[in-house]
Amino acid sequence: MQNLFNSNKQDFFRKLWRSKAIGFDLDFTLVRYKRLLHSRLIFDCFSKYLVEKKNYSKRLLSQTFSPEFCVKGVVLDIKNGNLIKLNQNKQIVQAIHGNTHLNLTQLVETYGPTRELTDYNGSKTDKYWNVSTYFELAAGCLYNRLVSMNDKEDFYNKRKTIDIFRDLNEAISENFHDEFKGSYYPTFRDNTSQYLHDNSESLVELLEYFKKLDKKLFVLSNSLPHYTFEILDLLIGKHWKDYFEVVMCKSLKPKFFLPTNSQAFQDYFDPAEKKRKLFRGATTKFGNVTELMEFLKIQKGEDVVFFGDHPVSDIRDAKMLCNWTTVQVEEELDPETNEKDERYSNFRNGREKLWGKYLTCGDELSYWGSQINKYSDYQIPSIAHFMSNNQQLEENQQSDENNGGDNIESIEKELEMLRDIAKQEKQEFEEKISKLNDQLMRRDNAVEESSELQNKMLDQNKEINAKNEEISEEINNLNKRINQLDKENQILKEKMNRILLGESFSQTKSKTFNQKKSQKQSQRQPKHKQKQKQKQLNSQKEKEKEKGKGKGKEKGKEKETEKETEKGNEKGNEKGKEREKENNPNQSRGIETNTKQTSPKAKRSKKFFKFRKKKTNDRFESDNSSESDLSFVQEKKRKKSFSPKRKIEEKENKIK
Structure with missing residues (x-):
């Protein structure tokens, strides 16, 4: 320090x-201030407030002021009710509780083996309160006296140490935070010279x-x-x-x-x-x-x-x-120069025996000594x-x-040296600036090139986007066209289905219509003709029944007809050969001609085709037998009497 x-x-x-x-x-x-008298004044003002406002014992007013139990630089441990002194490492070196001095084992039990207050930073908190000035010294002494009285058995109104400090803090506010409250300021004004x-x-x-x-x-x-x-x-x-x-x-x-x-x-x-x-x-x-x-x-x-x-x-x-x-x-x-008083010297000697010096802890600094030194x-x-x-x-x-004139020459030399140094630094500075300017120029050029590239990229991106839009439009148009074609295809399919359904329906309808027409015409015809037609219808029904019963007979008849057709074909072939001999005399002389011989499979297919054609012709004649009786005039009347739906159906049939 x-x-x-x-x-x-x-x-x-x-x-x-x-x-x-x-x-x-x-x-x-x-x-x-005259410290002892001034501290006694503060001690009495706080005690008076606690007795009158907080119901503390009146014995507190008769207590002697003992400043040696609290000195500047100690810290109040509010929770445990102890006054402690710290070294520069925030380690507890001394402590008292009331009037008793705590030994090392008691400190270890309370604060741990290291005895360090790691959560203390020199400021006032809810856990710690500093005695940093002589104004606060009287409050520390009173707190220590209250703790010692509270620990005694005959102190009827027991309080926790936290509650004691809270009451003491209210006494400080009452006396120091308002000039027109409490008892400190009025007492001080009455006899100011006594305390200064x-x-x-x-x-x-x-x-x-x-x-x-x-x-x-x-x-x-x-x-x-x-x-x-x-x-x-x-x-x-x-x-x-x-x-x-x-x-x-x-x-x-x-x-x-x-x-x-x-x-x-x-x-x-x-x-x-x-x-x-x-x-x-x-x-x-x-x-x-x-x-x-x-x-x-x-x-x-x-x-x-x-x-x-x-x-x-x-x-x-x-x-x-x-x-x-x-x-x-x-x-x-330098305390001796401030107060040359026997009472103060006795107080200082007793305090040093209990606490030591304010700024030191043996050979090292106290916590506040280190803070002041720092x-x-x-x-x-x-x-x-x-x-x-x-x-x-x-x-x-x-x-x-006086030394100003003697030092002018040395100052001038120093100025010249400083000027030379300044010139060199200026040159170096200018070189650095030129280098920086070159770098900035390069950077600007690079920025311009990059901006041009960016613009080109933007233009290309715009073109690509435009092409993509055109392609997307074409794709959309194609999709629309495909959808239209699909719809048309569906419509055509529906028309084909309708046409197919309409053909079968029109065929059945035309048959029923023709039957009804024939019945009406038969009713108009003479009775003998009606009887003939009725007989024909009955005969047709009987034939259909017989067909259902005698399918086997028909198959046998078909085989017989096939045999007859084969015999007929053979006879026809023989007659044809005779005619060819008559027409080609060279054949009789032994001259060979190019004649094709038919295979048995071909003969069978020809026979089957002729038989099939004959059978279909017979069916066609039987189906149209009822219509052969209609006259030309009746056909015209029938066409005129058709409804529009019937005309549409006939047109569709013709188209088919």
């Missing part, structure tokens, strides 16, 4: 001299010196506005606004430093106005770091030097989120200590001014 009052003072003062803005926290930074150190002369002197150096000064505090203004009136005077560009109260640090925070500044004297622009001498509440940097016209965070006492809300987040130059104001660095650029015991050494700042400024 870099304690500037032990080493490297010159670097710190040079940083201050070159900075553009300097900021201050209020409590335990610009303002120094008077360093007004040295503080005003330092602020005037910074103003001569054209430094922009501001106050950034979480304290409430009326409380802040009263303290500044007491320490600096009624003209304190002349020293500061802006005084920001109730700023809600560390949220103030978040880059995503957009909480607007509000004027304390005009609470109804939601948003307020910063101006010189303004007094505001809330706000955010972005608008503050714009108001100060500072771009780099390192140009801002900020003094604060809280290792998280003042130092860690200001450094980590905004890159400000941070200065930790920590009285534990995030603060410099550490000082107090502003008063810094003000007593402000002559070093003046000497540093004068030495820089």
